[in-house]
Amino acid sequence: MALSSDKRSQLKRIPIPEDRHFKPQLVGYNPKTPNRLAEVLAHSLLYFVFVGLLLLIYGVLPWLFKLPGSPLASGGSFTTTGAVLYGILAAVLSFLVAAVAALILILVLRKYLGLVQNRYGPMHNGPAGAFQTIADAVKMVAKEDFVPGKADALVFTLAPLMVFVSAFLLLTIIPFAPGWVLANLNVGLLFIVAAGTIGAYGVLVGGWSINNKFGLLGGLRAAAQLVSYEIPLSISLLTVAVWVGSLNLMDIVEAQKLWWTAIPLLISAAVYLIASLAEIKMTPFDLPEAESELVAGFNTEYSGMRFGFFFVAEFAELFLLPAIAVVLFFGGYYQPLAGFWDFADVLRGLGAEGSTLNQFGGLLASAYGMLWFLLKTALLSYLVIWVRATLPRFRDDQLMELCWKVLIPLSLIGLAVAVILRLVFK
Amino acid sequence: MSIPAALMTGPTVLEPVVGKTDEMIVNLGPQHPATHGVLQIVLGVDGERVTRAVPHIGFLHRNHEKIEESRSYAQVIPYLDRMDYVSGLQNELPYCLAVEDLAGLEVPERAKYIRTAMFEFNRIISHLVWVGTYMLDLGAITPFLYAFRDREMALDIIERTTGGRMLPNYFTFGGVRRDVHPKFWQDLLDFLDYFEKVVPEYETLTVDAPVFQARSVGVGLLSQELAVNHGISGPNLRASGVAHDLRKDQPYDAYPELDFSVITRDEGDVWARSKVRMDEIYQSIDLIRQCAELAPRSGPYLARGRVKIEAGEQRYRAAEISRGQLGVYIHSDGGTGPYRSKHRSPSFVNLQIIPDLFIGQKFSDVIAILGSIDIVLGEVDR
Numbered sequence: 001m002a003l004s005s006d007k008r009s010q011l012k013r014i015p016i017p018e019d020r021h022f023k024p025q026l027v028g029y030n031p032k033t034p035n036r037l038a039e040v041l042a043h044s045l046l047y048f049v050f051v052g053l054l055l056l057i058y059g060v061l062p063w064l065f066k067l068p069g070s071p072l073a074s075g076g077s078f079t080t081t082g083a084v085l086y087g088i089l090a091a092v093l094s095f096l097v098a099a100v101a102a103l104i105l106i107l108v109l110r111k112y113l114g115l116v117q118n119r120y121g122p123m124h125n126g127p128a129g130a131f132q133t134i135a136d137a138v139k140m141v142a143k144e145d146f147v148p149g150k151a152d153a154l155v156f157t158l159a160p161l162m163v164f165v166s167a168f169l170l171l172t173i174i175p176f177a178p179g180w181v182l183a184n185l186n187v188g189l190l191f192i193v194a195a196g197t198i199g200a201y202g203v204l205v206g207g208w209s210i211n212n213k214f215g216l217l218g219g220l221r222a223a224a225q226l227v228s229y230e231i232p233l234s235i236s237l238l239t240v241a242v243w244v245g246s247l248n249l250m251d252i253v254e255a256q257k258l259w260w261t262a263i264p265l266l267i268s269a270a271v272y273l274i275a276s277l278a279e280i281k282m283t284p285f286d287l288p289e290a291e292s293e294l295v296a297g298f299n300t301e302y303s304g305m306r307f308g309f310f311f312v313a314e315f316a317e318l319f320l321l322p323a324i325a326v327v328l329f330f331g332g333y334y335q336p337l338a339g340f341w342d343f344a345d346v347l348r349g350l351g352a353e354g355s356t357l358n359q360f361g362g363l364l365a366s367a368y369g370m371l372w373f374l375l376k377t378a379l380l381s382y383l384v385i386w387v388r389a390t391l392p393r394f395r396d397d398q399l400m401e402l403c404w405k406v407l408i409p410l411s412l413i414g415l416a417v418a419v420i421l422r423l424v425f426k
Numbered sequence: 427m428s429i430p431a432a433l434m435t436g437p438t439v440l441e442p443v444v445g446k447t448d449e450m451i452v453n454l455g456p457q458h459p460a461t462h463g464v465l466q467i468v469l470g471v472d473g474e475r476v477t478r479a480v481p482h483i484g485f486l487h488r489n490h491e492k493i494e495e496s497r498s499y500a501q502v503i504p505y506l507d508r509m510d511y512v513s514g515l516q517n518e519l520p521y522c523l524a525v526e527d528l529a530g531l532e533v534p535e536r537a538k539y540i541r542t543a544m545f546e547f548n549r550i551i552s553h554l555v556w557v558g559t560y561m562l563d564l565g566a567i568t569p570f571l572y573a574f575r576d577r578e579m580a581l582d583i584i585e586r587t588t589g590g591r592m593l594p595n596y597f598t599f600g601g602v603r604r605d606v607h608p609k610f611w612q613d614l615l616d617f618l619d620y621f622e623k624v625v626p627e628y629e630t631l632t633v634d635a636p637v638f639q640a641r642s643v644g645v646g647l648l649s650q651e652l653a654v655n656h657g658i659s660g661p662n663l664r665a666s667g668v669a670h671d672l673r674k675d676q677p678y679d680a681y682p683e684l685d686f687s688v689i690t691r692d693e694g695d696v697w698a699r700s701k702v703r704m705d706e707i708y709q710s711i712d713l714i715r716q717c718a719e720l721a722p723r724s725g726p727y728l729a730r731g732r733v734k735i736e737a738g739e740q741r742y743r744a745a746e747i748s749r750g751q752l753g754v755y756i757h758s759d760g761g762t763g764p765y766r767s768k769h770r771s772p773s774f775v776n777l778q779i780i781p782d783l784f785i786g787q788k789f790s791d792v793i794a795i796l797g798s799i800d801i802v803l804g805e806v807d808r
Contacts, residue, residue: 214452
């Protein structure tokens with residue numbers, strides 16, 4: 001596009017320095033933006049926006065429902081109308097929580113990846129790129145809803161939904177703070193395995209349905225990867241169940257008030273972290289979408305919001321699998337060594353029993369627990385991205401070799417350790 | 427003139443072989459992220475294992491050799507930059523050497539050192555591009571950005587010296603086109619002081635990294651015999667244990683005065699090819715330092731003279747560029763430009779090896795091997 005002469009004169013002239021002598025920069029980062037670490041940290045603070053949303057579900061909504069004179073509650077518990085209304089609102093809001101978490105996490109981790117890789121990351125939409133994921137989401141929704149001519153349209157549509165739903169199902173069972181869990185299942189651990197596996201089917205049938213050779217290879221790799229990582233992952237979950245004696249995630253967290261499960265079950269924790277990298281499909285295990293080999297693998301032909309579902313699900317998993325690791329191995333919502341002294345107990349002890357201050361203190365105690373939970377989860381998510389930025393990709397047979405020959409024996413050893421420790425100490 | 431029917435066949439269409447399992451034909455390229463340009467390889471794959479590989483080239487053909495016949499000797503040089511666009515300066519040298527031989531031009535001492543230093547400097551740039559893109563092929567994104575950060579600094583020096591970044595058009599018959607600026611040698615040394623500290627970082631991320639070693643050790647074995655029979659040159663040949671380096675064997679410019687040894691490795695696998703390139707980066711740093719020490723700081727940078735070449739004169743000169751032996755054959759008919767100009771480009775010859783190396787390998791390894799051969803399609807197709 002040609003610029004008119006007055007427009008051209010308005011263009012900013014970039015002065016060429018008189019002496020362009022080369023100045024080596026020993027630190028790779030551009031000295032003009034020394035605040036990039038600060039940018040990453042500031043974006044990480046956004047992550048706690050969704051603390052607010054969770055507070056809304058678990059703290060403010062029940063309080064609103066139980067206001068004096070409210071038709072939704074009587075005598076401190078919900079009426080039927082109240083319970084139904086709360087159930088619907090909580091489900092919608094918790095979906096929002098997960099979506100917001102994924103959106104924020106995409107931004108934060110892209111920014112962090114930029115920091116690792118000596119570049120800026122998103123920076124044009126909003127302050128320091130804060131609105132980048134919103135812009136991305138708008139773009140993806142606005143795109144044409146396109147199905148390739150030779151693709152199986154039904155399966156093609158269903159596959160991203162399976163992945164998406166599988167990721168977000170996991171959210172329902174995660175205890176964010178004492179009592180703050182959407183579905184307090186007695187079979188929580190089994191649910192993790194079940195819900196997580198649906199996603200891998202989505203990738204498999206998605207890659208198959210698009211009628212593209214690279215997609216097919218990607219889908220089949222996903223299947224091979226699934227049967228490989230799922231076994232050590234499940235065994236390390238089993239280890240926790242053996243040690244704690246419960247499949248309920250709340251009970252598992254409560255059992256870690258003094259010592260994290262990761263301390264006696266170090267092997268299982270390591271196996272879980274490695275296997276969950278494979279489940280998230282993150283480097284070094286990003287074989288199904290290996291962009292330099294299979295173009296984009298299973299999502300080669302996906303575009304617009306269908307691709308968006310895969311993308312958001314991937315980042316939701318990037319939050320959820322570390323979250324599960326925190327629940328199972330790293331003390332959940334408890335601060336470290338909470339068995340000796342817990343600040344949450346101080347908050348709970350505020351005011352007289354049943355007073356407003358006491359209720360407020362209880363809410364604060366839950367929020368405090370959740371802050372610890374989110375902090376630990378964020379650190380693990382950063383770890384995953386750090387690994388992604390560092391390592392090349394494994395070959396498919398190497399992945400299977402690693403899972404079958406190393407991780408499964410290791411996880412079995414971990415299981416044996418758990419059994420022995422339980423017999424000795426409990 | 428009509429084109430013979432035999433030449434008008436389209437691209438090879440492989441028919442899938444149906445056996446115990448069905449063979450799948452995959453078109454790797456010409457639009458594929460890991461083919462480093464517009465290379466097409468038609469692969470037959472059985473699951474993940476490659477059964478057949480047929481490379482197709484010509485998507486980037488720009489008819490350089492024919493165009494050069496209608497240009498004067500000096501007008502040819504800008505075309506040479508565009509062959510191997512990753513190491514533009516290096517492409518100019520063999521052509522200049524050949525024309526200097528034919529025209530009887532004596533290159534001044536100072537120009538020799540400038541050319542040698544720039545030649546080696548371009549090798550660093552080229553190997554940096556290789557490190558970055560190759561690790562990208564293997565799935566690691568970060569080394570790419572690190573490599574391009576340093577390459578950018580190096581290109582700044584090239585730009586300050588020659589005026590161009592990737593297509594400098596700097597070497598000419600009898601020396602270099604323009605004198606270097608007063609801080610040229612200091613620029614180079616400053617960069618090397620910085621860069622020397624960074625190269626171990628690349629080694630940590632590549633040849634020393636366990637995952638990289640898992641992907642590369644024992645993969646894509648190129649035997650000494652096969653390499654020699656196919657005329658492979660450059661780091662690929664030296665990684666197979668053949669100590670062949672034109673800088674040593676047919677020294678040109680300032681190389682006879684420099685102290686260095688040919689880097690070889692005996693393994694012949696992808697890892698060895700990577701290691702040789704890494705070591706060559708160190709070697710280039712050393713060679714540029716030697717040049718900076720030995721180079722005269724004053725004197726002519728260009729032996730001016732008329733390029734008059736008698737009819738029937740011909741000359742082949744070759745130089746060891748980053749990818750191997752780049753040769754130029756010039757045949758004169760006494761006119762102002764070459765009657766025939768033929769380039770022996772290393773990537774083109776090195777590319778021949780891929781069907782031999784690909785068959786029986788995993789699909790992922792195909793990408794690893796292709797990247798380790800380090801081809802530039804601009805030079806393959808010319």
